[in-house]
Amino acid sequence: GAVVSQHPSWVICKSGTSVKIECRSLDFQATTMFWYRQFPKQSLMLMATSNEGSKATYEQGVEKDKFLINHASLTLSTLTVTSAHPEDSSFYICSAGQPPTYEQYFGPGTRLTVT
Amino acid sequence: AQTVTQSQPEMSVQEAETVTLSCTYDTSENNYYLFWYKQPPSRQMILVIRQEAYKQQNATENRFSVNFQKAAKSFSLKISDSQLGDTAMYFCAFMNLENRDDKIIFGKGTRLHILP
Numbered sequence: 204g205a206v207v208s209q210h211p212s213w214v215i216c217k218s219g220t221s222v223k224i225e226c227r228s229l230d231f232q233a234t235t236m237f238w239y240r241q242f243p244k245q246s247l248m249l250m251a252t253s254n255e256g257s258k259a260t261y262e263q264g265v266e267k268d269k270f271l272i273n274h275a276s277l278t279l280s281t282l283t284v285t286s287a288h289p290e291d292s293s294f295y296i297c298s299a300g301q302p303p304t305y306e307q308y309f310g311p312g313t314r315l316t317v318t
Numbered sequence: 319a320q321t322v323t324q325s326q327p328e329m330s331v332q333e334a335e336t337v338t339l340s341c342t343y344d345t346s347e348n349n350y351y352l353f354w355y356k357q358p359p360s361r362q363m364i365l366v367i368r369q370e371a372y373k374q375q376n377a378t379e380n381r382f383s384v385n386f387q388k389a390a391k392s393f394s395l396k397i398s399d400s401q402l403g404d405t406a407m408y409f410c411a412f413m414n415l416e417n418r419d420d421k422i423i424f425g426k427g428t429r430l431h432i433l434p
Contacts, residue, residue: 235420246409246424247363294361300420307422309363 205231205301209310216287216317224282224313226253226297232277233299237307238270241294253280253297287317320345322412322425330431331400338385339395339428341410348372349415352386353422354395358406366408369393397430405432 206229216222226236234255239247251272252260259272269291271283280299284291294314298307321344331337343352354366369377369386376384381398397404410425 237421241361244429246426249421249423252419252421296361296363298363298422306365306368307420311360311362 205229205299205308207297207299207308207310209295209297209313211313212311213314214316216315218288218317219286221283221285222287222315224284224295224297224315226280226282226299226310228278228299228301228308231299231301233280233301234277236274236280236297236299238272238280238282239296239298241296241312243294247296250282255280284315287315289317291315292317320347320350320412320414320423322410322423324410324425324428326428327426328429328431330433332433333400333402335400336396336398337400337430339397339408339410339430341393341395341425343391343393343410343412345391345412345414347414347416351413351415352384352393353411353413354382354384354393355409355411355424356404356406357409357427358403363409367395400432402432402434404430406430 208227210225236253238250250265253272253274255274261267274280296312297310300307323342350371352369356364356366367379383396385394407427409427412423
């Protein structure tokens, strides 16, 4: 099956700094990728849809200025958490779909800890 | 708006037993997919099984099968001969094909423990 990678797998940053998380589709091209946030023992919450070559679409309640998404190529989307605060600490997961099956392939996730 | 409801937050069964996880959903659409995803302790999301709404036949994947009741908007997952490796969080999920945005809506999940 198709593979999606994320980097880094775990990052610790200080409050007020920014951190970038990469999501790559390794063996297929993805015009659309999705970013999720998952709190411990909870479900995945869709944050935004990343569209190659255009602006991301954010879900209601997600601060677009805090969570910057860039989909620069058909295999790479990045999520930058700007001016991170402890409440941004969470598990972030990306996914990408490979037409025409509509199956979403998920990355392994990135654990963000803001101190 | 579509919603997915999993009414069992947590379940435990003995190894080799059969277990059924419940899921109901609400939609006014006719063209959609339903999924069951597994999230083991590694937190990697793994697709277990997929059901196309237009198909009447229930999907099966080895020990995993679904009971898809479209009129009742029910989509349960049956795991036969459960194994220790089946211990995980299981999410029921919905994708509306009508709006072509490929978004997946997840239920809150059921934590399944397989006991030795």
